[in-house]
Amino acid sequence: MTDHGGRRTTTERDAITVEIGYALFSAAFAAAVLFGAVAGPAYVFELPAGARRALVGAGTTLAAVVFAVRVVSVLLRFGRDVRPGRTGPDA
Numbered sequence: 001m002t003d004h005g006g007r008r009t010t011t012e013r014d015a016i017t018v019e020i021g022y023a024l025f026s027a028a029f030a031a032a033v034l035f036g037a038v039a040g041p042a043y044v045f046e047l048p049a050g051a052r053r054a055l056v057g058a059g060t061t062l063a064a065v066v067f068a069v070r071v072v073s074v075l076l077r078f079g080r081d082v083r084p085g086r087t088g089p090d091a
Contacts, residue, residue, distance in 0.1 A: 027070035
């Protein structure tokens with residue numbers, strides 16, 4: 001973040017904090033939507049126990065993967081594009 005190798009400024013620390021919060025919130029939302037889409041039918045329809053277990057397991061696994069991928073992608077993109085104090089599209 002800093003080119004001079006020193007400590008981060010307050011603006012940089014605030015930007016990191018906000019970006020981590022955004023990454024976690026957006027990842028949790030995406031994971032919840034995906035889990036609902038995959039496992040939802042298991043709770044809505046009368047399905048055999050095996051099918052229900054498979055849908056819930058698949059939904060849980062996919063949700064965990066999407067959560068991790070979303071957090072990593074948001075934070076990596078932030079690390080490349082960060083310029084605290086600049087809000088324009090060229091920042």
